[in-house]
Amino acid sequence: MSNQYPQPHCNSYYAATANESPDYPLLEGANSCDVCVIGGGFTGISAALQLAERGYKVSVLEANRIGWGGSGRNGGQLIGGFSGERRLKKFQDKDISDLVWNMRWAGHEIIRQRIEKYAINCDLKFGYMDVAIKPRHMRDLQEEYEFLQRMDFPHEVRLAPKEEMEDVLGTKAYRGGLINMANGHLHPLNLCIGEAVAAMRQGAAIFERSPVISIDHGGKPRVRTERGEVKCDFVILAGNVYHSLEARRLGGIVFPAGSFIIATEALPAELAQEINPLDLAVCDSNYAVDYFRLSADKRLLFGGRCNYSGREPRSIEKSIFPRMIKIFPQLKNMKIEYAWGGKIGIVINRIPHIGRLDKNIFYAQGYSGHGVNVTHLAGQVLADAIAGTCERLDVFDRVKHYRIPGSRWFGNQLVALGMLYVRLLDLL
Numbered sequence: 140m141s142n143q144y145p146q147p148h149c150n151s152y153y154a155a156t157a158n159e160s161p162d163y164p165l166l167e168g169a170n171s172c173d174v175c176v177i178g179g180g181f182t183g184i185s186a187a188l189q190l191a192e193r194g195y196k197v198s199v200l201e202a203n204r205i206g207w208g209g210s211g212r213n214g215g216q217l218i219g220g221f222s223g224e225r226r227l228k229k230f231q232d233k234d235i236s237d238l239v240w241n242m243r244w245a246g247h248e249i250i251r252q253r254i255e256k257y258a259i260n261c262d263l264k265f266g267y268m269d270v271a272i273k274p275r276h277m278r279d280l281q282e283e284y285e286f287l288q289r290m291d292f293p294h295e296v297r298l299a300p301k302e303e304m305e306d307v308l309g310t311k312a313y314r315g316g317l318i319n320m321a322n323g324h325l326h327p328l329n330l331c332i333g334e335a336v337a338a339m340r341q342g343a344a345i346f347e348r349s350p351v352i353s354i355d356h357g358g359k360p361r362v363r364t365e366r367g368e369v370k371c372d373f374v375i376l377a378g379n380v381y382h383s384l385e386a387r388r389l390g391g392i393v394f395p396a397g398s399f400i401i402a403t404e405a406l407p408a409e410l411a412q413e414i415n416p417l418d419l420a421v422c423d424s425n426y427a428v429d430y431f432r433l434s435a436d437k438r439l440l441f442g443g444r445c446n447y448s449g450r451e452p453r454s455i456e457k458s459i460f461p462r463m464i465k466i467f468p469q470l471k472n473m474k475i476e477y478a479w480g481g482k483i484g485i486v487i488n489r490i491p492h493i494g495r496l497d498k499n500i501f502y503a504q505g506y507s508g509h510g511v512n513v514t515h516l517a518g519q520v521l522a523d524a525i526a527g528t529c530e531r532l533d534v535f536d537r538v539k540h541y542r543i544p545g546s547r548w549f550g551n552q553l554v555a556l557g558m559l560y561v562r563l564l565d566l567l
């Protein structure tokens with residue numbers, strides 16, 4: 140996970156099963172456009188597609204490959220809501236409950252519509268379950284269930300009591316769960332690749348292997364790479380935890396947390412049916428979450444073991460396999476065929492860090508674990524802001540984020556301490 144550009148995709152199940160992606164060119168020489176997007180993950184590509192659909196001339200500059208970052212290597216869990224929802228309300232001078240409720244599900248709708256409109260093949264499947272390990276988790280799930288009922292949530296949602304759990308998941312590990320059929324799972328790299336192709340077909344110019352080294356602010360910002368530059372009216376900074384641009388204003392706010400995933404070999408049909416008959420994406424309720432789901436070809440993709448050092452464990456497989464076996468001992472003889480990790484961008488108050496540096500330079504980053512859904516919301520919020528509607532951007536831009544001054548290293552030690560505290564909470 141070093142920052143030497145350009146890098147190929149990591150050794151993930153997703154990279155091994157990726158749909159064909161065009162070989163986008165390197166940025167060379169002088170270019171111009173309306174909006175220059177830095178970063179080719181969900182945030183950047185989603186914003187680029189929104190803008191291209193609205194007729195803007197867009198350039199996307201990606202340091203590595205499209206979907207190289209968190210977007211192409213995550214758990215693929217499509218989960219409603221965003222972290223820090225409740226805290227976000229405290230920074231507002233009016234009630235934003237309706238706005239927050241709508242934003243909770245906006246990303247799902249964008250993804251669903253795009254998959255349909257652009258025929259993106261990314262194994263989208265609805266069905267998701269939060270599972271409880273401790274009694275207080277079950278109380279939280281009950282509360283969420285009652286909230287969704289009060290909101291007249293139009294999708295199937297139900298609590299599964301402990302007695303039912305073994306039938307629903309084939310494990311004795313959990314006290315119960317909350318099934319929500321509005322959430323689901325997908326192949327994230329193929330979604331990102333498909334959205335990039337859609338953006339290109341809508342007229343966006345996409346460049347890979349083109350790390351941005353600086354942004355000159357002004358009425359017509361210039362975004363520079365080693366071999367080229369883009370003169371534009373607006374800039375969107377979408378490098379998330381993998382960029383270190385604009386350090387004076389953005390440094391010390393988003394911290395890398397390592398999360399790691401293993402993929403088994405394809406499971407025999409009966410075993411897949413036994414451990415996850417409803418084909419749900421599953422996430423436990425700990426602060427440092429474990430999450431899993433079946434892939435389209437019936438491997439178990441099991442992830443977790445968050446660390447705040449940003450470092451990869453010596454063996455991802457050895458670190459994650461025992462956690463998987465604790466939940467599903469019946470998988471102890473299954474071969475692990477892929478193991479990989481990535482960085483999650485964490486902000487201290489957990490509210491996505493979305494706003495503007497200047498009237499024409501915007502950023503969105505730090506989704507604190509949630510991302511598949513929220514990045515798509517963020518892309519729309521940024522595109523709206525560029526088109527002149529800033530209501531949702533301002534809701535995030537008003538938030539006061541904590542900043543840990545000093546080097547990134549020093550900051551991470553503090554976040555690591557915070558993580559230790561969080562682990563202790565999980566043990567209570």
Ligand SMILES: Cc1cc2nc3c(=O)[nH]c(=O)nc-3n(C[C@H](O)[C@H](O)[C@H](O)COP(=O)(O)OP(=O)(O)OC[C@H]3O[C@@H](n4cnc5c(N)ncnc54)[C@H](O)[C@@H]3O)c2cc1C
Pocket residue numbers: 177178179180181182183200201202203204205206207208209210211212213214215216217218349350351352377378379380381382383384398399400430442480481482483484503504506507508509510511512514
């Ligand atoms: C292991 C793992 C599991 C996860 N599981 C889930 C999950 O199941 N569900 C969920 O909702 N979220 C999950 N997440 C979080 C989610 O993946 C992220 O929140 C989301 O992908 C962030 O998207 P992004 O576009 O903002 O950033 P990224 O996808 O990281 O994209 C940023 C891009 O910017 C590029 N870049 C950086 N600097 C520069 C530069 N100077 N110039 C040009 N380009 C640059 C990078 O190369 C990168 O491609 C997970 C994350 C990880 C790492």
